[in-house]
Amino acid sequence: MDWQLLGIAFITVFLSELGDKSQLAAIALGSSCNSPRAVFFGTASALLLATFIGVLVGQGTAEVLPERLVKAIAAIGFAVMGLRLLWPKSELSDVSEESE
Numbered sequence: 565m566d567w568q569l570l571g572i573a574f575i576t577v578f579l580s581e582l583g584d585k586s587q588l589a590a591i592a593l594g595s596s597c598n599s600p601r602a603v604f605f606g607t608a609s610a611l612l613l614a615t616f617i618g619v620l621v622g623q624g625t626a627e628v629l630p631e632r633l634v635k636a637i638a639a640i641g642f643a644v645m646g647l648r649l650l651w652p653k654s655e656l657s658d659v660s661e662e663s664e
Contacts, residue, residue: 577615586611 581587590607594600625634 581611 586607590603593603593607597603
């Protein structure tokens, strides 16, 4: 087993999940029930399943597309999402929302 890769994956996912909406949902569920153990196992298994699916999709993608292309697509996707968050709404979308 590649222990360095394991550590990098753990740290990356751990830090990205802190304050995530799934963690907030777990906090809400844990505070409103009498079985925190069930909430823990339910949320942990959901995260495991979602991660497993992501790894399988990533492995399948790596077999079909070159790594450099996948990284470029991911970078462009994150840049587009970041710009959309920073860019103010256009007046055209405001007009269409008002007519609904």
